[in-house]
Amino acid sequence: MKQLTPKAFADYLAEAAEKIRQDGFSIVNDKPINYGQQIAVQFCEAKASVNIYNGKKGLTHVYNGDSALKQRLLLLLEGVQNASEGLQSAAAGATVSNGLWAGSDESGKGDFFGSLVVAATVVDNTTAAKLQAAGVKDCKLLTDKKILELEDVIKSTVVDFSVLELKPKIYNLRYEQVAAAGGKLNQLLGYGHVAALSQVLERQKDCHSALIDQFTQSTVNLKALQQRFPGCSVRQQPKAESNLAVAAA
Structure with missing residues (x-):
């Protein structure tokens, strides 16, 4: 995917935030970072965040925090196919909740x-x-x-x-x-x-x-x-x- 225009990137971020909320997670912080945006979420006592970068090679997602939440965010934002390919890069032993x-x-x-x-x-x-x-x-x-x-x-x-x-x-x-x-x-x-x-x-x-x-x-x-x-x-x-x-x- 090519680098998004500022408006397209803003629309993508809004869509990502809405997906996260609809899945039952609380967004505790949503702030700009260098070349992108950081969205921090919480479910019960677990916390995680995703840094979304809009660079020359397109969108890049970097996940941090609770392993189960990281994988759930990956599923929400990058799709099931990408998530399956990326499980090895996520924390070992985590579980993915799909409903x-x-x-x-x-x-x-x-x-x-x-x-x-x-x-x-x-x-x-x-x-x-x-x-x-x-x-x-x-x-x-x-x-x-x-x-x-x-x-x-x-x-x-x-x-x-x-x-x-x-x-x-x-x-x-x-x-x-x-x-x-x-x-x-x-x-x-x-x-x-x-x-x-x-x-x-x-x-x-x-x-x-x-x-x-x-x-x-x-x-x-x-x-x-x-x-x-x-x-x-x-x-x-x-x-x-x-x-x-x-x-x-």
């Missing part, structure tokens, strides 16, 4: 008593905002009392959810089976994440993005889900509880 997105997390893998539980939720921009307003966040930052209070809120707010529980007897049996085959705990956890996410993705056909709270460097779980749901972008990242779908799970 609906899913997240999964587990609890109990290090407990001496109790069950191993893996949960998955599906949210959209509206339900994610409601969850954030209700106080949903990384459970390590919440008291047990608050977590119990949020249970019904989460179940009644999210688009969909699944909860899989391995009670001690079944957990021990499955762990022995995995260990006998040369596997470790992470493989058992992987089975749980795949199963929990599969349940909600089967029901929510329009969900094309899923994020796993990363507990291993292995990509086996990603490949299993990607093979089963080829239209869904499945990713994993450390400390994914910053994403409200994972936090709710």
